[in-house]
Each structure stands twice: as C-alpha cells, then as structure tokens.
Amino acid sequence: MAKRKTVPDFLKMKTDGEKITVLTAYDAAMAAMLSAAGVDMLLVGDSLGMVVLGYDSTVPVTMDEMIHHASAVRRGAPAAFILGDMPFGSYQSSVRDAILNAGRFLKEAGCDAVKLEGGLAVCETVTGLVRAGISVMGHIGLTPQTATQLGGYKVQGRDIESAKKMVAEAKALEAAGAFSLVLECIPDELGKIISEEISIPTIGIGAGVHCDGQVLVTHDLLGMFDKFIPSFVKSYCRLSPQIQQAVADYNREVRSGTFPDDAHSFTSQTGLRELLGLSGTKA
Numbered sequence: 001m002a003k004r005k006t007v008p009d010f011l012k013m014k015t016d017g018e019k020i021t022v023l024t025a026y027d028a029a030m031a032a033m034l035s036a037a038g039v040d041m042l043l044v045g046d047s048l049g050m051v052v053l054g055y056d057s058t059v060p061v062t063m064d065e066m067i068h069h070a071s072a073v074r075r076g077a078p079a080a081f082i083l084g085d086m087p088f089g090s091y092q093s094s095v096r097d098a099i100l101n102a103g104r105f106l107k108e109a110g111c112d113a114v115k116l117e118g119g120l121a122v123c124e125t126v127t128g129l130v131r132a133g134i135s136v137m138g139h140i141g142l143t144p145q146t147a148t149q150l151g152g153y154k155v156q157g158r159d160i161e162s163a164k165k166m167v168a169e170a171k172a173l174e175a176a177g178a179f180s181l182v183l184e185c186i187p188d189e190l191g192k193i194i195s196e197e198i199s200i201p202t203i204g205i206g207a208g209v210h211c212d213g214q215v216l217v218t219h220d221l222l223g224m225f226d227k228f229i230p231s232f233v234k235s236y237c238r239l240s241p242q243i244q245q246a247v248a249d250y251n252r253e254v255r256s257g258t259f260p261d262d263a264h265s266f267t268s269q270t271g272l273r274e275l276l277g278l279s280g281t282k283a
C-alpha cells in the first residue's frame, strides 16, 4: 500500500514544482478507485449535496451527512490524504464551534485535514483550528456556500479592486496558518499571481494552469452529473449515457427472459422435481 502523504509533502511538491492532483470523493467504492489511480488528495466536498444528495445548492448539507460520507471515503481509501469540507453553518458561529466540528472530521471520519470557505472573515477561525492541531485548506474566489452574496456562480476577481482584495485574502490565510488554498473561478493571470505571492500550494478549479495543483468534482470529470456543467470542467469520459444504456439493456433482457442465461445461473441436476417428490411439470 502506498504511504499516506502529509502536509509537508504538499509544501515540498510546491517547492519542487510538482503539480498536486485533487478530486472529490463521497463513497468508499469511488475513493478506492481514485486512490488506486494515484490521486494526491481526496476532498469529501460539500458538493456532495448537489451531485449525490440531490439538493439545489451546497447550503443544506449537514455535519452528520459529511461525517457519514467522509467515514466511507476513509474506509475505501486507507492510504489517502483526505480532507473534510466544513459545511455551511459548521464554522461561522464561533471558533469553538469550528474546532468541535472540524475535530469530528478527524476523530469520527479519520480525515487528515479540513477545508473551509472565505477570506479575511475566517482568518481567526483558521488560526484557532491550526492552534488546535487541525490542518486547514482555505477556499477563496467563487465560494459556493455564499454564492448569492457574490451575485451567483460567476467568475470572481475580474476588476482591479476585487483582484487586489483576493491577493490580500490569500496572504492573510497563509499568515493565519492555512497549509493550502483553493482558488475557484478566477482569471488565470490572477491564479498565477496568487500562486507566486504565497508559499503554500494553490489548488485551482477554473483558475488556470499556473496553480500548484488542480481539483475537479469527480462526477464532472466522469460525465456523471448533467444538471449544471461549468465551462471550466473537462469531462474525461461520459459515463452517464453509458450507465443509462447498460440499464436499458438490462431492462430489455429481463423483460424478454434472456437474462439470466445459463452462464449466470446455478444449474441444478435434472429431475429435481421428482427428487423433491413433486409430480408433474409446472409451466
């Protein structure tokens, strides 16, 4: 089994210019496949709410739901570095609540670190978590939990003022103790500047090629979530139509009596009816 990566490994990867791959995982089976394929970090993202639980946004996701899924991911990928995404409402009320909830990811689900959204407003919380011994990944740019305040799911940091603010937020999160930073949906040049200005790894999603690593929602990468596909998503395959075709084939074969055939049945000895003392042949 491969050795589990650590926070210093990711800092070294940035220093060495080695790109970091991150993908979301929500269950044991998928986590096992992603880990076997060599992904560097698994994020149990609150995108869970939209791609698995059928909510319209990430806001309704609860701590209990996150712990349930993060525990499954850990069971499926014992050697993976796993991040638990702090859901909306689990860290905003107080540093104490944030420590208690983040602690659940580590104690109950076996996560290695947590991620939370926000800039200057969460720096005190990040410091509190790090002091409590919990590694934290920040997340700025488009922050889906507060998308309504940002005017919806759209590119952030396009004008000079907001770009300046984002560089300041990145530096403040680094100073607060974050070990890494997600940059979501920002111009690629801004992604490059932030990556150059801070010494912790940046993980981009719609933030250009110059980030120190990339993250995608696995269901988007695999073409399994058609409800909303952002333009920065690259689907490496289209599983959704393949799954629907496989299920249609199954329906047809069951209904026509061609499944299960002999190869998928336990054939019994001939004359079983008689051996069981039952007479006649039932249709």
Ligand code: KIV
Residues within 6 Å of the ligand: 024, 043, 044, 045, 046, 047, 048, 085, 182, 205, 215, 216, 217
């Ligand atoms: O919840 C999530 O999947 C995320 C990633 C998109 C970064 O926050």
